[in-house]
Every structure is written in C-alpha cells, then in structure tokens.
Amino acid sequence: MAKYESRLFVNGELVKPLGNKTFPLSNPATGEFIADIPIAEEEDVNRAVAAAEKAQPAWARLPARQRSAIIRKFASLMEHNKHKLSELDSVCMGKPLHGGLSDIKEAAEISNYFAGLAESSGGETSLNTPGMISMSLRQPYGVVASIIPWNFPSMIWCHDVVPAVAAGNAIILKTSEKSPLSGVFLAQIAYEAGFPAGIVNVISGPGQTGAFLSSHMQIRKISFTGSARAGRAIMQAAANSNLKVVGLELGGKSPLLVFDDADLDATADAAVASITINSGQVCTASSRVYVQKGAAAKFKELVVARMSSLRLGDPLQDGTQMGPQADEKQAAAVGKYLDIGTEYGRAIVGGKRATEAGVNFIQPTVFTGLSDQSRLNTEEIFGPVMVMHEFDTEEEAVHRANDTEYGLYASVFTKDINRAMRVARALEAGNVGVNTTSPDGPYEMPFGGFKGSGIGRQKGSHAVLDWTEVKSVYVKHG
Template structure:
C-alpha cells in the first residue's frame, strides 16, 4: 500500500484507471519505490471529457466574482498544505524541500493574482457605425487540456489550471510521469475550495496519454509546457484532429552576457544560481554565458569557486543546494553531454557524475573552449552544465547570443543603462533580464518564447483572456 495518493481525479472523485495499468515511480535520491502511478487510457479520457462537457456550461454562467472567490479559497488551502505539496514534489523529482516551499508560495501568489483578473476578463464596445452598437465578448472554449512538466509541477499546475478554470472552462490536466503526485492533491484542494465536480480533473500516464488529449475531437484548446520535440508532436496532433487552439512553452538555450563594467561578484552568483537551481532542470537556465575578454579570467574564478561550494545531497536537508536529476534517464542524458563536453572542450569545474552523493546526481559543471557548433551550445541539456565563452564587442556578443533556434530567455549584466537597453531590445527572446536572470521573474508579466521556444503566453495581465475566445456582436437599433 503506497503512502501517497496517486489515483486519477475525475469528476470530483478519486478513481482507478479503467484497465488497471500502472507504472512505478522511484524517488531519484534513493531509487526507492514511491508509488505505482495509474495510466489513463482512451476510455478514461472519453468518460472524463463527457463529464467535463456536462459540468462546464453551469460553471461558465457562475458570476466571475464567485469564481474568483473559489480561486482565493484554493490559494489559501494551498498555503495550509505547502509542506505536503513540497514533500510530494521532492520525493517525485528530487527538488530540495526548501526550494519547493518557494514554488508553492509563488503558486499561491499567482493564483490570487489570477483571481483578480477573472473579474476583468471582459470585452469592448463601439459606436462608430450609425445606428449600430458593436460589442465584443470573451467566452470560454469549453473543455480544455493542459500537459505540464515535472520540474515545477505545483507552480505550472497553477499557471494553466487556475486561469483556464477561472475563465469558465472545464480543465483536464495531465501530470508528468516524473512528478505526478502533487497534481492529485491540488485537484482535491480545488474541489474542497468549491470548484464543482468535472471542472478540474487530473490524470496521469506516459506520452501516449498526452497524445490522446492532443487528438481528442471535443477538447477545444490544449496547453503544453515541455520539450520542443513533444510540443511539435502536440501541434501536429491538434492540426490533424479538430484544429484546437494550442499554447506551447518549450525549450530554451538561454544566453547570459557579461560586460566588463558589470558587478562580477553579483553576476557570477546569479549565473551559477541560474544553471544549478533545481539541478539545472529549468527551461530558462542561463546555459550559455558570454563574458567580455577583459574580465573573463576573474569571472571564471568567481563562478568556479561558487560552484565548488555548492552542497549536493538529501533533498530533505535544509543545507542541500542541489538534489539529484529527476530520474535515472535524465541523469544519463546529462552525463552524455558531460562526455561530449570532455571531448570538445575543458571542464573548469565538475564534468562528471556525483556518484558519491547518489546514482542520479551530477556535479555542477562549467565547460570552456567549446567550439562553435558543438551540441553543448546548440541543444538544451536540462542539467547543471554551463558553457562559457568570451567576446570582445557588443555586436559580437549579441550576434552569438542570437545564434540559436531557441528564444525563451536572455540576460545582460552591465552598469551602462544605454547598453542595457540596446542589448535588451536586440536579444531575440521573449523574456530578458537586466542585471538579473532566471529563475527570477515577475508573474504579472507575460511569459512566453520566441522562435522554437513556444507559441502564446502564460502569466501576465492577459493570462485569463488566453483561455477565452472572442465573439463580435452587432446590434442595429433605430433612433
């Protein structure tokens, strides 16, 4: 008997999958069995969609202020259960508990922010045509779906589910097979807060389960956060089915530019935090760092020293800076990039597995002397691996930063305001930090990527509107 609840949450109830299929979930820090996770199949999803279709119209007619009240109660329940939610994410994918508490706090904050937006998701009016009152409306899609990743499961659950349900939709969320437990508890809390049965539903399973959602003819919008190849497959499935609306937040290969006038101590600390936070498993991680040659040696020394002082170990311990990679497969992928880096360049620090800490741990790593065109520069590693380059001029730095098919996040460190603004405008990314970098960010700003990093936006003042569709109505009147 598992210590953790892992059943599907469908139409307000915890249920077993119809065919009884499950897969084992292991704790990446210990390789111990955590739970057997249910796999939702086509029958489960068809039943779920039918229940969601039945529940959605009444929820959409519920006054916005009442929907907002339910969301605020849900945020309060999350806060009451923040330690449990953090524990679930930690045992699933190795996130240090104290980092998980920060994730839950942001999830609470952004849910309350979305609650305020629910009451402002309105349209426009026009009197420009004689004898005609023209109005635009914003209305929910109906039944929508979300597929979330494993790296920030609680936070991204709220990024999608809360604005979607707040807009009046019924939501089906598929958790990641690497971190499925927190999503079930969040669904239970949402039901406790007052979301009606059928409005927020959570299922689990591998990629095939997500493919069923992508191709379902009665799901009208789907949001996916994860890898670019999977995002492409979801978009293709949506196009081949009912041309459902698609929102994608995909991979990144984020550049960080360090100019000679930057505060190097603060910059090195920010760069190391970005690539090692969550064991480097962040789509916005600053994985390509470009440093002006005149200060490159000093920056290298600072960054190496900070990395050497990071503590790897038990995610439950308060002094742990880095836990393991999310599972053995992810650790093997990162290790393969370490091998490629050893052939292409030089490891200034790290460069190997941290087997003394556990099977799935990776030493935080900085590679230098990596040639242009190396896979370490081109591909998203999703681990604690920084590639360090040097540049001479501003134009060179910008050109090299933009030389990627990704465009999710970029950052520039300088004390020159004019340079900061020029470079921020020139960088081809949906999000830019000036004298700061990921994971820092503001939830009141839209978050999305350019190029192969995505389509559409999460967060920001239009987050609820992203889950609605427009309708224009013309009313002809006399006199």
C-alpha cells in the first residue's frame, strides 16, 4: 500500500478516477516507489466542472470578508502542516527540505496577502457624462482552471488557486505528473479551512488531462505555468473552444550582468544560488552570465569555489544543499546539454552527471567559450548549468542580454545607481533585479514575462482583480 494519498479531490471528496487508470511515481533521489497516481480523463474533468458550476454561485455571493477569513484559516493550516507539505514535494521531485519549508512559508504569506486583496477589490465610478452615473463592476468568471508545474508545486498552487477563489470563482487545478502529492493535500486542508465542496478541485494526469481543461466549454479562464511549447498548445485549445481567457507564465533564459564595480563576493553568492536552487529547475534561474572583462578572472574564481563546495545528496537529509533533477527524463535532458557544452566549450567547474550522489544528480556546472548562438545559451536547460561570457561596454551587455525570445527575469550588479537604472529600463524582461537575482521577487509586485515568456501577471496588487471580468453599467438619471 502506498504511503502517500494520491487520489483526485473533487466536490470535497477524495475519489478514484472513473477510468481507474494510474501511473507509478518514484522518488528521484532513491528510485523508491511512492504511489500510483490517478489519470483524470474527460469524464473526470466533466465531473469536477459540474461540481464547480454547482458550488460557485453561492460562494460568489458570500461577503468578501467571509471568503477572506476562510483563506486566512487555510494559510494557518498550511503553516501548521509545513513539514508534511515540504516532505511531499521533496519525495516527488527532490527538493531539499529546507527549500520546501521556504516555499510553504511564502505560500502562506501570499495567501494572507490575497485574503486582504479580496476585501479591497472593486470597480470604478464616473460622473463625466452628463445625465449619467456610470460604474464598472468586477465579477468572477465562474469556473476557472489552473495547470501548475512540478518545480514549485505548493507555492504556485497558491499563486493561482487562492486569488481565483478570493475573487469568487470555483477552480479545477491539475497538478504536474512529476509532483502531484502536495496539490491533493492542499485541497484537503482548504476543505478543512472552510472552502465549500466544489470550490477547490484537484486532479492529476499527463498533458492530455490538461488538454481537456483548456478545451472545456464551461471553463472561462485558465492559467498555466510551464514550457512555451505547452503554453502554445493551451492557447490553441482555448482559441478552438470557447475563447477562454489564458494566462501564461512560461520559460526563461535569464541574463545576469556583472559590471566591474560590483561587489564580486556578493554577486558570486547570488549567481550561484540562482542557478543551483531547486537543482537549477527554476524558470528564472540566472543561466546566462555576462561579466565585464576587468572583473572576469576574479569572478570566475569566486563562482568556481562556491560551486565546488555545494553538498549534493538525499534531499530528506539535513545538510543537503542540492538534490537530484526531478526524474530520469529531466536528468537525461540536462546530460545532453552537458555533452554539447563539453564539445564546444570548456567546463571550468562540473560538466558531468554526479553519479556518485545518484543516478539523477548533475554537477553544478559553469561553461565558458560558448557562442551567444550556442544551444546552451539560447535554450532553457532547467538544470544547474551556467554559461559565462565577457563583455566590454554597457551597450554591448544590454544588447546581448536582450538577444533572446525569452524575457522573464534579468539582473544587473553594479554600485553605480545611474547605470543600474539605465540598464534596468533597457533590459527586456518582466522582472529585473538590481544587486539581487532570482528567485527574489516580493509577492506584492506583479510577476510575469515579456516576449515568449508569457502573457499576464501573477502576484501583485491586481492578482485578485485578474480573476474577474469587468462589466460597465450606465445609469441614466433625470
């Protein structure tokens, strides 16, 4: 019998998929069997949508303060169950426990923030047209959906579910097949917190399950976080069905610019953390680093020393700083990039699979000598692999940093505030760190990408409003 609960959560109950299909999930660090994960098919999606449609109108009629109170209780229950949630994410995709605890802390904090937004969200009024009192109303879509990734499953669950239900919607969320366990548990504690049956539903399955959501005629908005390829498929399905609203947070190839006046020790700390947190499986990871030539030799030395000292191992053990890739497929994909980098460039640290730690582990790696057109420099690797370049001028650095179809996160390190602000404005990214880098991003600020990195924003002061439709009402008076 599996140690962990993995059934679907629909209409306030843990249920088996109607087709009884499952797939096995294994621990990427040990290969140990975890659970059989249910595959939700079209009839399961229809069941979840029907439950959501039935429950949503009464939920939307509740005063915002009551929805907020339930969300705050949910956040408190997350804090109470933080060790359990961290364990679930760790056994699924190899996240060290301390990283998981940090995720849960942020998820609880942002849930409380969204609870406050629910009470302050509203429309506008106007007296600018003679004889008219005009107003705009914010109303929930009704039934909405979310498809979340495997790298931050608990945190991104809250980024989508909490503002959606705070606005008065009912939601069906699909977990990733790589890390499905925390999503089901979060749905259980949401129900315990007071969310009515049918308001939060969680299903699991492969890409086809997501296709049922993105093409469903009764779902009015869908949010997706993941790859650009899958994002395009979701947009096409939405366009071919009911033109549902689509929000996308897609991949990145984040540049980090280091000027020769930067605090190189602090910059090296930030750069290494950015590319190795979560084993490099972060869409905002600083994977392209451009260093001004006067600082390049020293900066390389500092980065190599920090990379070499990282402790790889079982993510459930204290002291582990970096766990495995999420599964064998992901480790193999990163391994292919290592082969390309070794053939065309030079690894100044790492460059191989860390087989001494386990089959799915990758050495923290830095490549030099690769061109800006190299696949390692243009494609999202999603592993602990950095490509380092040198530059002469500010204009050159900005041009090379922007020479990508991605635009999710960028960073600039310098002590010159004028340069910092010039570069921050010039970088084509939805998020820019000055003397900091990803994953830093305060939850009160909007998060999302330019160009091929997405459509719309998560987090920030408009997060709840983004899950509503705007209706204008015109009142003619005598």
